[in-house]
Amino acid sequence: MKDILDAIQSADATSADFAALPLPDSYRAVTVRKDESAMFEGLATRDKDPRKSLHVDDVPVPELGPGEAIVAVMASSVNYNSVWTSIFEPLPTFGFLERYGRLSPLAARHDLPYHVIGSDLAGVVLRTGPGVNAWRPGDRVVAHCLSVELESSDGHNDTMLDPEQRIWGFETNFGGLAELALVKSNQLMPKPDHLSWEEAAAPGLVNSTAYRQLVSRNGAGMKQGDNVLIWGASGGLGSYATQFALAGGANPICVVSSPQKAELCRRMGAEAVIDRTADGYRFWRDEAHQDPREWKRFGARIRELTGGEDVDIVFEHPGRETFGASVFVTRKGGTIVTCASTSGYTHEYDNRYLWMSLKRIVGSHFANYREAWEANRLVAKGKIHPTLSKVYALDDTGQAAYDVHRNLHQGKVGVLALAPREGLGVRDEETRARHIDAINLFRPQPAAVAA
Template sequence: MTNVNHMPMTEALLSGASPEVLASTPLPTEYTAAHLRVEDENIFGDETDRDVRRTLHVGQVPMPELAPDEVLVAVMASSINYNTVWSATFLPLSTFGFLKATARRGGWDTRHDQPFHVLGSDAAGQIVRVGSGVRRWQVGDHVMVSAACVDDQEPAAQADGMLSEYQLAWGFETNYGGLAHYTVVRASQLIPKPGHLTWEEAATVPACAGTAYRMLVSDRGARMKQGDVVLIWGASGGLGAYAVQMVKNGGGIAVGVVGSAEKMAAARALGCDLVINRDEIGIGSAGADPDQVIAQGKRLGKLIRQGVGEDPHIVFDHVGRATFGISLFVVRRGGSVVTCGSSTGYQHQFDNRYLWMRLKRIVGSHVANLQEQVECARLFTLGQVMPALSALYPLEQVGEATRLVQLNEHIGKVGVLCMAPEPGLGVTDPGLRARIGEEALNPLRAFAPAPVLAGQR
C-alpha cells in the first residue's frame, strides 16, 4: 500500500486524502495546462479563420510561487468562455500585452509576464495551498473561482469590487488561469462550491451565471422586477441559458432569440416563454446600416408584442455590434439595455433619438462582485437555478472545445475536465442532489453536440 505521506498530489486528491495529508504532500514543480505561446502571436497573419486549435497548447508549465493573499487550487474541472477565443486568436489584442501591463505593477504581479499564458476564467476544485495572509479558507475546501480578480485594498473595491481600477479578468488579463490542473487565485475570488453539484457542473457557474445575476438581478444592473419582459439574445448559449433562468426565477417573462431550430428547443427547455429564430426572420445581421436596423427592430418588436403582448422592459445584450442598435430600438420607453460584452464587435452604432427622446438606459456590466457571486451560488443550492452544462471534453481536447464556442456551434456551457478523471465526481451532498433530481439538474445535456467525453449522459 502507498504511504499517503509520499503519494503524488494528484493521487492524494483523487483518493480523498484529508486536509492534513494534502497540506503535507509535495507539489509538483510543473503541471499540465492549456496555454498560449508568445511565439505564436503572429501565426495567423491576414487569415480570416483564426482557428484556435492552432494556438492552444496543452503541456507542462512551471508552478508559480504564491503571494500571501492567494491560494493554489487543484482544478477538477473548468469551462470555455469567449475570452479564451479572444486570447487564442490574439484579437482584438494579444493577451501577452495584458500580462506585461499587469507585471508593470511590480511585486508579485511580475510573475504574470511569461512567454506562456495559461488561460481559463472558470474553475471548480480543491484548495491545496493557502498564502500566509489568507484567513477564511483552508486546504481541502471545495471551491468555485470567480473570474474577477480585484485589489481588495483599493477604496472603491469596498463599495463594489468591480469598480476597482485594478480589476482584472483572471485567466484573460492574468496568467495561471483555470484550464489547467492547478490555478493561482486571490482568496477574494473564492466561492463555496454547492455540495450537490459535480465538479464539471460547478465549473460552468461563476463566469456566466454570476455575470447574468449582476446584469439582471443586482441593483447595479437592470434591476429586473416581477413581470418584466426580458429579451435575451443568444438565449441558448452560456450567458443566455443563465439569463433565461434568472428571469424565470425572478417572476419575469423570458423572450429568447437564437439561431437554429435546435437552439430554439434548448431555449424552451430552459423556460423561455417565447423563442424567436433570428435567421428565419432575417434579424441580427444589419451591423451599421441604420435603415436595416430600424426595419429589423420593427419586425422583432412586432413578434414580441404578438407573442407576449408588450415591448420588453429589458434587453440582455452580449452580442454587440450585430444586435446593439436593434436592442436599443426595441426596448420600451424608459427601458434598459444591459450589456456585458461584444462577441460580434465592439464598435456599436445606434440611433440616439430612440435613447434620449424615449428615456432609455444603457447599463454596462462586467462579471460580478464577490457578494453577487455568493448570492448567485445560493440560488443553485436552493434548486432554483440549474447548471447550463451541455458538452464535456477532457483537457487534452481543449482546442476542440474552444473551437466549438468560436464557431457558435455550442449550446449552453462547454465543460472541460482537468484533474477529475471522469464526470460525476465532487458531490458532497447527494441528498440535495436526489431531491432536485438528475433530470432537473441537467436541462441541456440532451443538446450536447458530438463528440463529447465518453461516459457523459
Template sequence: MDALAEAVIAGAPPGELERAVVPYEYTAAHLRKDQVDVFGGAADRDVRESLHVGPVPMPELAPDEVLIATMASSVNHHTVASATFTPRPTFDFLAQLGEQGGFEQRHDQPFHAIGSDAAGVVVRVGSAVRRWKVGDHVVVAGAWVDSQEPATHADGMIGGEQRIWGAETNYGGLGHYSVARADQVLPKAPHLTWEEAASSTLCATTAYRMLVGEHGARVKQGDIVLIWGAAGGIGSFAVQLVRNAGGIAVGVVSGADKARRLAGLGCDLVIDRTELGLDDPGLSTADRGRRLGRLIRNAFGEDPHIAFDATGEKTFGISVYVVRRGGAVVTCGSDSGSWHNFDNRYLWMNLKRVIGSHAANYQEAWECNRLLTLGRLSPVLSRTYPLAEVGEAARLVQNNEHIGKVGVLCLAPREGLGVADPVLRERIGERKLTPFRAGAPTG
C-alpha cells in the same frame, strides 16, 4: 501525474494533502508569447493552432492567494479571445501587471496559462488567507481585483486594477492547478459535479450582475426581458434569473435545435432569428426592430422592459429600438463586434437607458453562488472534453456550434464526480440539473 494530484483524486484528507509535495511544474492549457503573430492576416484564427497543453512552472503563492487542484474548468469567450490574440494579445496585459512588481511579476511570462472558470480542491493557502483551508471544495469567481484600491470597496468592478482572471492574469483555470486570490473563492455547490460547478460561475455571476444586482437592470415581477443569445452560456442563465424574478423571458437564438432546447429551460417565448429574418442584410435596423417588436407585442401585448445584450454589434441597435419608453438595454461583452451603432433618437426621445456591465463583484458572485447551491439555478452544461482536447472545445465555442456551456475535465478522471450531497441532487432532479444534456453528444 504528481503525488499531490493523485492524493486529491483519491479523496485524501487535508492532513495528507498538506504533507504531499507541490510539484515544480504542472500541466495547463497555455498560449506562447512567441506565437502571437502565428495567424498573420488569416481570416480564420483557428484556436486549435495557438492552444497548447503541456508543462508550465508552478508559481510561488502570494500571501492572499490559494492554490487549487483543478478538477474541472470550462471554455468562455475570454478563452477564444485570448487564443486568437484579439483584440490584442493577452501578453500585453500580463506585462502591465508585471510592472507593478512584487508578486505580480510572476504573471509576466513567455506563456499564459488561461481559463476563467475552475472547480476543485484547495491544496495550499497563503499566510494571509483566513477563510479557506486545505481540503475545501471550491469554485472561482472570475473577477480579480486589488483589495487595497479604494474604489474596490465601493464596487469591486469599478477599481482600475479589476481584471478577468485567467484572461488578464496568469495561472488560470484550464490546468491541473490554478492560483486565485482568496476573495475570488466560493464554496462549491455540494450537489453538483465538478464539471457542472466549473461551468457555472463566470457566466451565471455575469448574468446576475446584469439583471439582478444593484448595478444592473434590476428585473422585477412582470418585466418582459429580451435575451439575445439565450441558448448560450450567459443567456441561458439570464433566462433562469428572469424566471426566478417573476419576469417574462423572451429568448432569441439561431437555429431550430437551440430553440427547442431553450423552450425546455422554461423560456416564455423563443424566437429563431433565422426564421424571423433578423440577419437579412437588406433590412434596416428599424425594420428588424419592427419585426421583432411586433412578434413580442403579439405574444404579450407590450414592448420589452429590458434588453439583455451580450451580442453587441449585430444586435445593439435593435435592442435600443425595441425596448419600451423608459426601458433599459444592459450590455456586457460584444461577441459579434464592439462597434455599436444605433439611432440616438430612439434612446434620448424615449428616455431609454444603456447600462454597461462587466463580470460581478465578490458579493454579487457570492449571492449568485448561493442560488446555485440552493438549486434555484441549474448548470447549462451541454458537453465536456478532456484537457488534452481543449483546442477542440474552444473551437466549438469559436464557431458558435455549442449551446450553454462547454466543460473541460482537468484532474477529474471522468464526468459525474464531486457530488457531496446526493440527497439534494435527487430532490432537485437530474432533468432540471441537466437541461442541455439530454440527447447532447459528449466529448
C-alpha cells in the same frame, strides 16, 4: 499529481493530509505563446482557429504569495474570453500580463512568454498563503474570476470599480484550464455539493455575469413582471439569464438561432421564443447600413408574444449586429444592459429612440465578490442549474474553444483537468436527485426507441 488526486478521491483525507502533500515542480496547462501572437494576422475572425494556437504544456508551479491559494483543478470550462485569447483578439493578452507585471515584484510572476488561460474552476485547495484565514487545504471550492488589489478607495463600494480590477485567466496568468491554478483567496466560494466537478465548474463566469447584468442593482435591477429580451438565450450567458428571469418572476423573450436551441429554451420553462434564423431577421442591409424596417418587424413579433407590451430590459451581448434593434425595441424608460460585443465592438443605433424615450444603456462587466457569491449560492440551493452540454479532455481544449468560437455548442462547454472521468465529486445525492432533470437539461437527449 497522482498523490494529489488520490487524496481528493479519498473519503478520509484531512486538511493536514492535504497540507502535507508535496507540490510538483510543474503541471499541465492550456497556454497561448507570446511568440505566436501574430500567427493569425490577415485572417478574418471566423477563420482564426483555436486548435492551432492553444497548447497543453508543462509549466512551472508559480510562487504562492500573501492572500493567495493554489488549487488542484478537477474541471474547468471554456468561456468566450478563452476564445478571444486563443485568436489574439481584440489584441494579444500578453499586453495585459506585461502591465500587470509592472505593478509589483509579486505581480511580475504573471509576465511570462506563455499565458495559462481559463476563468473557471472547480477543485480542492492545496496551499494557502500568509493572511488567508477563510480557506484551508482540502476545501472543495469553485472560483470566480475577479482579481482585485483594493489599494484604492475606488473599489471599496463596488470592487468592480477597483482601478486594478482584472479578469483572472484572461488579464492574469495561471488560469483554470490547467491541473493547478493560482487564485486570490477572495475568489474562492464553496463548491455546490450536489454537482459533479465539471458541472460545478460550468456556471462561474457566466452565472455571475448574468446575475450582475440582470438582477443586481449594479445592472438592470430586474423585477417581477418585467419583459426581458435575451439574445442567445440558450448559450453560455443567455441560458443563465433565462433562468434568472424565470426564477425572479419575469417574462423572458428568448432569441435563438435554431429550432434545437428554441426547444432548449422551452424546456427551461420559457414560453416566448424567437428563432431569428427561421424568421429571417437581417438588421443590416450591408456592412454600413442598418435596416430600421427589420427593427420594426422584430418589435412587432415581440409584442405578439407579450400581449402587446414592449420589453423592459434587453440582455445584450452580441453587440454590433443587434444593438440597433435592441435600442429600438426597448420600451420607453427601459434599459439596455450590455456585457460584451461578440459580433463587433463598434455599436450603432438611432439615438432618437434612446433620448426621446428616456431609455438607459448600462454597461456591465463580470461581478463583484458579493454578486458572485449570491449567484453561486443560488446554484448550491438548486435554484439555478448548470447548462453544461459537452465535456472535453484537457488535451482537447483547442477543439472545445473552436466549437464555442463557431457557435457549434449549446450552453457551456466543460473541460476535465485532474478529474479522470465525468460524474465525480458529488456529495449530496439527495439534492441532486431532486434536480437531476434540470442538471442534465443541456445534455444530449437519448434517441427515442421505435415501438
